[in-house]
Amino acid sequence: MSRLQAAPKITTLVEKLSLRDRISPEEIEALQKALEPPKTVAASSDIVREHTRPLHSTLLISGFSARYSTLEDGARQITEINVAGDFIDLHSLLMKQMDHGVVALTECIIAEAPHSGLIDITERHPHLTRLLWLDTIIDAAIHRQWLVAMGRRSGLGHLAHLVCELYLRLQAVGQTGDLTFDLPLTQATLGDALGLSTVHVSRLISELRGEGVIHWSNGQIDILDWHRLAEIAEFDPTYLRLQSDPV
Amino acid sequence: MSRLQAAPKITTLVEKLSLRDRISPEEIEALQKALEPPKTVAASSDIVREHTRPLHSTLLISGFSARYSTLEDGARQITEINVAGDFIDLHSLLMKQMDHGVVALTECIIAEAPHSGLIDITERHPHLTRLLWLDTIIDAAIHRQWLVAMGRRSGLGHLAHLVCELYLRLQAVGQTGDLTFDLPLTQATLGDALGLSTVHVSRLISELRGEGVIHWSNGQIDILDWHRLAEIAEFDPTYLRLQSDPV
DNA sequence: CTGACCGCTTAACGCATGTTATCGCACACA
DNA sequence: TGTGTGCGATAACATGCGTTAAGCGGTCAG
Numbered sequence: 001m002s003r004l005q006a007a008p009k010i011t012t013l014v015e016k017l018s019l020r021d022r023i024s025p026e027e028i029e030a031l032q033k034a035l036e037p038p039k040t041v042a043a044s045s046d047i048v049r050e051h052t053r054p055l056h057s058t059l060l061i062s063g064f065s066a067r068y069s070t071l072e073d074g075a076r077q078i079t080e081i082n083v084a085g086d087f088i089d090l091h092s093l094l095m096k097q098m099d100h101g102v103v104a105l106t107e108c109i110i111a112e113a114p115h116s117g118l119i120d121i122t123e124r125h126p127h128l129t130r131l132l133w134l135d136t137i138i139d140a141a142i143h144r145q146w147l148v149a150m151g152r153r154s155g156l157g158h159l160a161h162l163v164c165e166l167y168l169r170l171q172a173v174g175q176t177g178d179l180t181f182d183l184p185l186t187q188a189t190l191g192d193a194l195g196l197s198t199v200h201v202s203r204l205i206s207e208l209r210g211e212g213v214i215h216w217s218n219g220q221i222d223i224l225d226w227h228r229l230a231e232i233a234e235f236d237p238t239y240l241r242l243q244s245d246p247v
Numbered sequence: 248m249s250r251l252q253a254a255p256k257i258t259t260l261v262e263k264l265s266l267r268d269r270i271s272p273e274e275i276e277a278l279q280k281a282l283e284p285p286k287t288v289a290a291s292s293d294i295v296r297e298h299t300r301p302l303h304s305t306l307l308i309s310g311f312s313a314r315y316s317t318l319e320d321g322a323r324q325i326t327e328i329n330v331a332g333d334f335i336d337l338h339s340l341l342m343k344q345m346d347h348g349v350v351a352l353t354e355c356i357i358a359e360a361p362h363s364g365l366i367d368i369t370e371r372h373p374h375l376t377r378l379l380w381l382d383t384i385i386d387a388a389i390h391r392q393w394l395v396a397m398g399r400r401s402g403l404g405h406l407a408h409l410v411c412e413l414y415l416r417l418q419a420v421g422q423t424g425d426l427t428f429d430l431p432l433t434q435a436t437l438g439d440a441l442g443l444s445t446v447h448v449s450r451l452i453s454e455l456r457g458e459g460v461i462h463w464s465n466g467q468i469d470i471l472d473w474h475r476l477a478e479i480a481e482f483d484p485t486y487l488r489l490q491s492d493p494v
Numbered sequence: 495c496t497g498a499c500c501g502c503t504t505a506a507c508g509c510a511t512g513t514t515a516t517c518g519c520a521c522a523c524a
Numbered sequence: 525t526g527t528g529t530g531c532g533a534t535a536a537c538a539t540g541c542g543t544t545a546a547g548c549g550g551t552c553a554g
Contacts, residue, residue: 450533
């Protein structure tokens with residue numbers, strides 16, 4: 001057992017990065033050092049506000065959060081759902097001004113990393129920098145899949161795709177059981193993510209249920225027929241890049 | 248006049264990056280060296296095929312290209328339109344396997360950069376690495392805006408938003424006149440980008456025309472009323488990050 | 495125990511957008 | 525000169541999803 005094993009606060013991040021490439025004890029230590037002590041954030045409160053200029057980036061340690069944008073009429077569009085192990089506003093390091101907000105969908109535990117320390121990583125640890133860069137590139141890949149689902153899939157396919165994606169992303173950080181996982185989000189939140197009304201989300205969930213593809217109640221999803229679900233979603237997990245391929 | 252000024256093939260890229268931060272002569276030279284001689288690609292041909300594992304990334308020097316995904320029924324969703332100065336598959340450097348394809352929408356001139364040379368840049372030039380990283384982060388920001396437009400805006404707002412975005416991105420690389428620019432794309436292509444049918448794209452363009460907001464014919468767009476257009480789109484250019492803010 | 499509120503479901507109805515089809519025009523090419 | 529082909533406009537009709545509204549069960553404060 002390694003003396004340098006990751007402290008609890010970054011185990012999920014390291015677990016996810018390790019799926020993609022080897023990460024050295026020095027790199028883990030550099031990440032550790034960049035992070036401040038964890039904080040708890042209440043459900044429904046903003047972790048990062050829209051249009052601000054943060055001086056740190058935030059690692060999600062537990063809970064669910066979402067990137068979102070608000071329109072003039074008050075409508076909200078969620079552009080990504082984040083899970084434990086996600087660096088939720090790493091992009092503010094270089095973007096400087098937030099083009100969107102991040103909200104805690106459940107109670108969350110987070111750890112902040114001042115930008116100065118992250119810039120330091122980019123100066124001293126090129127390989128770790130590439131791993132962090134890759135993480136933001138996968139965010140973009142997730143965005144593209146959502147675009148495809150929104151633009152060209154049926155509502156049912158879109159919902160099924162989201163379920164497949166979340167199952168695999170949660171599995172990568174050890175947050176699933178055997179074809180079952182907790183998704184404590186309201187249908188209104190899912191509607192904001194899918195670009196649909198809450199009424200229609202309800203209809204679609206009923207439809208998946210009726211087809212015997214999933215069991216979904218009280219924020220817990222059991223996938224009864226993964227093959228069928230993936231077929232409805234036309235799901236191809238390549239974009240999540242959960243295989244090793246050294247950078 | 249600098250001895251080290253950019254050779255023609257990377258002027259648009261350097262022009263765009265320079266809007267965001269100072270870029271040194273050494274950095275420009277490193278970029279130059281990473282690139283191979285330009286090639287011409289015919290309209291409608293693939294620059295990068297879906298699901299392949301490229302060994303280089305590609306800089307678009309002139310023309311229009313698009314990232315796209317194809318569905319089982321043959322439908323196509325375009326997830327980003329690229330213009331001169333865009334590094335169109337920089338993400339393959341770390342993603343390894345393409346989750347989408349890139350097609351030339353017009354005849355294009357491109358230059359390829361072997362991954363080995365780009366990795367070398369990440370080892371030796373941390374600041375330039377951050378600028379390239381930022382470019383991929385802006386791609387993600389563009390994806391998010393498209394998601395918001397698809398999920399929560401009307402068809403008209405979505406189209407208006409795309410016109411605003413392309414005008415500013417082309418302006419950043421000197422490809423616009425005074426509120427006028429060339430957009431030699433068919434309505435079918437625009438439909439694939441907007442997630443709409445060609446028929447509806449035609450209706451929406453007619454509507455913008457009828458409202459006296461734009462003049463659009465033969466692949467040339469004149470913006471007659473920028474204020475109105477931006478209002479219909481609820482356009483906020485922050486996400487394109489076309490202001491200086493050192494990284 | 496009670497009322498208020500929240501989340502989910504279902505129903506009725508309306509509308510934005512899709513689908514299919516036709517036509518006209520410009521252009522390439524035999 | 526004729527003919528195919530691609531692109532755009534328009535019309536008629538179909539439908540997936542939005543909107544509004546009502547009801548129901550669970551939970552929590554008092």
